Amino acid sequence: MANSLQDQLLKAGLVKAQSLKQARSTQHKQSKQSGGKSVETTETAEARAAAERARIEKLERDRELNRQRQEESALHAAVNEIRQLIHANRVVRDGGDLVYNFTDGVTLKRIYVNKEQQAKLVAGRLAIVRQDTFYEVIPAEIVARVRERDPSLVLVFNEPAAPAAEDDPYAAYQVPDDLMW
Structure with missing residues (x-):
């Protein structure tokens, strides 16, 4: 059995x-002539082409x-950066006795702040943002940096008003800052 088929x-006696x-x-x-390589048949060429296509498709998927x-x-x-930014710069609201109402979407929410924080919220020097399921001042x-990353988190930011227009009929009337709603 060790002999080749030709032998x-x-x-x-079937061959001379x-x-x-x-x-x-x-x-x-x-x-x-083929450089020591075996002659390639059409079946092996097709198999090689199919393998190459599969390799290219796998690379694209990867x-x-x-x-x-x-x-x-x-x-x-980005989410972690926003969370750290808010946490590092939040204003402590311990001992707040005034209720500050604001809207989050269509729901009315409230937080407790002290008189100084309320004045700063109204003046636009503080803002309220949502962080996960709670609210921070x-x-x-910092508001500009938070807005760059996710503007939907800023709920209350009373931007300082521009100077009143000359033709504004209500320019002489002041709106009281302590108005509660």
């Missing part, structure tokens, strides 16, 4: 030695998954 056919030599010579010449992961990690980083300087 077995020769021993059985001369045709066997000629076949070996032809095989040797073909392998020399790139898309990497892009999605990067976007998701950037989103998480932050300085006006």
Whole structure:
């Protein structure tokens, strides 16, 4: 069984030695011409092309998954950055005895602040932002940085009013700051 098929056919008398030599010579010449590589058939060429297409498709899927992961990690980083920014710059509201009402979407919410914080909220030097499920009061300087990242978090920010127009009929009337609603 260790003999090659050609040798077995020769021993059985089915092929002549001369045709066997000629076949070996032809095989040797073909392998020399192809650089020692076997001659590629159309089946192997198709299989190789299909494998290359599959490799390219896998690379494209991997790139898309990497892009999605990067976007998701950037989103998480932005959320954490906002959370840290609000937490580091929040105004402590301990001992607040005045109720400050504001809206969050369509619901009316309230927080307790002291008189000084209420005056600053009305004047636009403080703002109220939503952080997760609770509300924080932050300085006006931080509001711009929070708005850059997520403007929906800023709920109350009374921006300082521009100078009154000359043709405003109510310019002479002052609105009291202590008006409660």
